[in-house]
Amino acid sequence: MPTELNQLHSSEEALARLMEGNRRYVAAQMEHPRRSREHRYELRNGQFPFAVVLGCADSRVSPTVIFDQGLGDLFIIRVAGNVTDTAVLASIEYAAVALKVQLIMVLGHSGCGAVQAAIADDELPGHLTDLVKAIHPAIESVKDADGDLLDNAVKANAQQVADQIRQNRPVLADLAATGQITVLPALYHLENGHVELLE
Numbered sequence: 001m002p003t004e005l006n007q008l009h010s011s012e013e014a015l016a017r018l019m020e021g022n023r024r025y026v027a028a029q030m031e032h033p034r035r036s037r038e039h040r041y042e043l044r045n046g047q048f049p050f051a052v053v054l055g056c057a058d059s060r061v062s063p064t065v066i067f068d069q070g071l072g073d074l075f076i077i078r079v080a081g082n083v084t085d086t087a088v089l090a091s092i093e094y095a096a097v098a099l100k101v102q103l104i105m106v107l108g109h110s111g112c113g114a115v116q117a118a119i120a121d122d123e124l125p126g127h128l129t130d131l132v133k134a135i136h137p138a139i140e141s142v143k144d145a146d147g148d149l150l151d152n153a154v155k156a157n158a159q160q161v162a163d164q165i166r167q168n169r170p171v172l173a174d175l176a177a178t179g180q181i182t183v184l185p186a187l188y189h190l191e192n193g194h195v196e197l198l199e
């Protein structure tokens with residue numbers, strides 16, 4: 001029997017589908033959908049993902065698992081600290097323009113080591129210096145705020161990256177301004193699996 005390929009999703013539909021999958025994951029009622037041999041075959045000539053997730057490379061934050069999705073569902077970009085660079089922005093542009101994906105979620109997580117390293121601001125080897133530099137403005141923005149600095153900085157970093165995507169010219173800024181994409185920052189809680197929307 002042929003399996004269902006994704007239809008075009010509005011950003012609202014995509015968000016509802018992600019959050020419903022996260023509810024199943026938190027409740028330990030996962031469906032592990034769309035992972036069959038048949039579904040793999042259905043997807044052989046094209047992909048129809050319904051959301052982009054820009055997440056941290058942290059091994060505990062696998063979007064396909066925490067949103068209980070399957071093959072072909074999510075266009076996932078993962079990099080330590082869920083920051084952007086040219087390759088990340090180009091990947092999002094491809095998903096938005098060529099694949100018509102409307103929802104872009106920037107997913108930070110509690111206890112993020114990259115944000116922690118940026119807070120510690122110790123001497124770091126190699127390219128890590130550039131990575132933490134990208135996170136510093138987010139830390140600066142919350143350094144006098146109440147509450148836990150790491151928690152606040154993780155949230156601020158996801159929000160900062162979401163803003164960078166919305167404002168990135170020429171492609172993404174135009175799509176955001178005309179409502180063709182929605183960019184949402186979110187926070188994954190390692191301890192209970194819950195994804196919290198930050199806007």
Ligand SMILES: [Zn+2]
Nearest residue numbers: 056058112113
């Ligand atoms: Zn992380």
